[in-house]
Amino acid sequence: MPDIIFMLLIFFMVTTVMREYEGLDVIMPRAKMIEKLESKRHTTYVWATKDGLISVDDRIIHINDLAGLMYNKVAKDPKVTVSLKSDEKTTMKLITDIHTQLRTANTLKLSYSALTKKPGS
Amino acid sequence: MIKKKRRPLQEVNSSSMADIAFLLLVFFLVTTTISMDKGISLVLPSEGNELEVNRKNIVNILMNESGKVLLDDKPTRVEAIHGIVERKIAGNPNLIFSVQTHPRTKYQDYLRVLDQLKEAKATKISIANPPAF
Numbered sequence: 001m002p003d004i005i006f007m008l009l010i011f012f013m014v015t016t017v018m019r020e021y022e023g024l025d026v027i028m029p030r031a032k033m034i035e036k037l038e039s040k041r042h043t044t045y046v047w048a049t050k051d052g053l054i055s056v057d058d059r060i061i062h063i064n065d066l067a068g069l070m071y072n073k074v075a076k077d078p079k080v081t082v083s084l085k086s087d088e089k090t091t092m093k094l095i096t097d098i099h100t101q102l103r104t105a106n107t108l109k110l111s112y113s114a115l116t117k118k119p120g121s
Numbered sequence: 122m123i124k125k126k127r128r129p130l131q132e133v134n135s136s137s138m139a140d141i142a143f144l145l146l147v148f149f150l151v152t153t154t155i156s157m158d159k160g161i162s163l164v165l166p167s168e169g170n171e172l173e174v175n176r177k178n179i180v181n182i183l184m185n186e187s188g189k190v191l192l193d194d195k196p197t198r199v200e201a202i203h204g205i206v207e208r209k210i211a212g213n214p215n216l217i218f219s220v221q222t223h224p225r226t227k228y229q230d231y232l233r234v235l236d237q238l239k240e241a242k243a244t245k246i247s248i249a250n251p252p253a254f
Contacts, residue, residue: 002134006141013148029229033239037158083158086228092184093224095231096250103168111160112232 023047024055029088031114042079044070044107048098050089063097070105081109161235163246178215180206182238186223188230199233206241221249 024047037043046066047055054061056069073080082102086095102110182202183191190197192205209216218238222231238246 002137006137009141009145029232031161031232031236033161033236034159035162037160037162040158043158083160088227088229088232090228091224092222092226092228092231095228096222096224096248099165099248100250103165106167108165108167109162110165111158111162112235113158113160114232116159 202237
């Protein structure tokens with residue numbers, strides 16, 4: 001009996017696939033003066049690739065739909081912070097468009113997600 | 122009649138329990154990734170809230186598409202920005218730093234400049250919209 005339970009346990013452990021989707025394919029920029037985000041509960045991730053794709057909540061959206069989406073989010077949770085996970089090669093045109101959309105939706109707390117700078121680089 | 126054999130209640134061997142618990146512990150330790158959300162924080166100005174600022178309190182930082190920086194109309198190396206900005210803030214703590222980028226400026230270059238401003242403890246940072254082309 002314990003053998004069977006153990007085997008079942010191992011079987012499900014091996015076959016279970018963890019949720020793999022994490023966002024779009026981006027190479028994060030690096031920065032030195034980075035701060036930790038306050039709380040994960042109040043954070044919304046906005047992904048932006050170098051090709052101009054934007055994804056929020058596992059869905060690819062059009063830039064003009066961002067304001068409406070964020071407006072609903074800020075209505076539900078006024079403390080919402082946007083963590084912008086953007087590729088290092090994204091052009092500022094897209095970033096500025098995101099700024100404009102966020103300002104329209106009144107989600108003003110923004111964090112540019114970045115990795116710690118490697119020493120010496 | 123089938124005679125029911127009275128068997129003693131078989132107990133589950135619990136000596137491997139510790140192994141299983143330990144294995145589960147190791148499994149979750151390995152598969153769990155602690156997401157470290159770090160970044161450069163910034164508060165955007167609310168819409169339609171443009172303030173009139175005295176011209177002498179503004180330091181313009183212009184960036185072109187190749188990441189070159191003009192600080193108050195002087196070409197500046199990115200690594201040198203924080204030193205200059207620190208000195209400027211010491212002279213006038215009310216300074217506002219206005220970062221203006223070209224639409225084709227790379228995000229990494231922009232963050233590098235923001236990083237320099239943060240390093241110089243500049244709190245008043247303004248993101249100017251790039252001119253429309």
